[in-house]
Amino acid sequence: MKYLPLIFCLSLPCYAFAQTCNPAITADTPTTRFVLNNDLGTAFDSKTGLTWTRCALGQTWAKTTKTCTGKPAVYTWKNALNVAENTVFAAHNNWRLPNVKELSSIIERKCDSPAINSAVFPNTRYDGVGFWSSSQSFLYDYYSWHVLFYQGTASWRQQPYDKSYVRLVYGRN
Numbered sequence: 001m002k003y004l005p006l007i008f009c010l011s012l013p014c015y016a017f018a019q020t021c022n023p024a025i026t027a028d029t030p031t032t033r034f035v036l037n038n039d040l041g042t043a044f045d046s047k048t049g050l051t052w053t054r055c056a057l058g059q060t061w062a063k064t065t066k067t068c069t070g071k072p073a074v075y076t077w078k079n080a081l082n083v084a085e086n087t088v089f090a091a092h093n094n095w096r097l098p099n100v101k102e103l104s105s106i107i108e109r110k111c112d113s114p115a116i117n118s119a120v121f122p123n124t125r126y127d128g129v130g131f132w133s134s135s136q137s138f139l140y141d142y143y144s145w146h147v148l149f150y151q152g153t154a155s156w157r158q159q160p161y162d163k164s165y166v167r168l169v170y171g172r173n
Contacts, residue, residue, distance in 0.1 A: 019114060039063050053169075056125065069123070074165060080097055087168060096134065120172065125165060130148040131146055144163045
């Protein structure tokens with residue numbers, strides 16, 4: 001019976017299930033750690049000094065409901081790097097793809113499905129596609145790291161073939 005959620009996740013989109021959080025575990029990314037701009041859809045992380053887009057690329061920030069709407073776009077790694085470099089959002093043109101350490105810094109380990117603070121990053125997809133980082137594999141130059149927010153793990157994906165979502169950041173590098 002303990003494998004039933006996994007069977008459902010493989011047969012249905014994982015994002016159909018509600019986020020579950022363990023209240024006995026201290027939050028890694030409490031909402032108080034972030035300065036939220038509800039007009040522009042950005043979140044400044046006071047711990048890391050990074051500013052994040054609250055929505056994935058392809059989604060739209062709805063300031064009246066404070067949520068991300070629509071379906072995020074998927075990109076190959078090189079396309080993700082290019083679109084990040086050319087994005088102008090919230091009056092900034094210095095957005096970039098986060099490295100794997102930066103992207104992992106927004107994982108909320110007390111939660112899964114998704115393993116992210118949903119108040120800060122609403123409607124984050126966690127369906128196995130993952131989010132690209134700018135970090136390449138140190139073993140194989142055609143693999144790059146991405147973060148899966150289903151349970152908050154990082155793994156490699158093939159750059160020229162695989163597609164992932166993109167969440168942009170600016171600030172420290």
